[in-house]
Amino acid sequence: MARFTALLLLSFLVESVFSISFFLPVNSRKCLREEIHKDVLVTGDYEISEQANTKTHLRITDSSSHTLYSKDDATKGKFAFTTEDYDMFEVCFESKSPMGVVPDQLVNLDMKHGVEAKNYEEIAKVEKLKPLEVELRRLEDLSESIVNDFAYMKKREEEMRDTNESTNTRVLYFSVFSMCCLIGLATWQVFYLRRFFKAKKLIE
Incomplete structure (x- = not known):
């Protein structure tokens, strides 16, 4: 029972919900970015206030500029896709109008991914x-998601540790090389100055 309660509390703390509202000026473009893990279901609802002679384009892309969802003259709708790899995803709204100054459009975006994106009512049916x-x-599903997140964090920690160790090794080698160069240069200066002073007969 205690375990069930802990998971229930954790489910309220770890929610993968991204909800935002903002104003989109005419003939402008605004983008939102979010990092999402591999094989994660992403769903979203959007609603854009309509303005006369104004069209708003919605486009969702990954870091390689692959289009995951695109909608011309978007006003209200939903989208869904599953990520193929851990990546940075970008949601862009672009407003276009041949008219002059018109009121800004209000954009409401509600994105969910992971456990929160699944329709458990439909699964139950x-x-x-x-x-x-x-x-x-x-x-x-939530506990599996948390385990996967911890596994990813552990992997990232190992990668960062390996990078730090590799960097420390390179810095050590560079320091030894620099020290050898300085010792060699100092030795050369001593012999050069000795020959110079001998040539000037300042020393024997």
């Missing part, structure tokens, strides 16, 4: 699950 079974399924 398809698999004929009871309410408690649905909640257990949700908590199971």
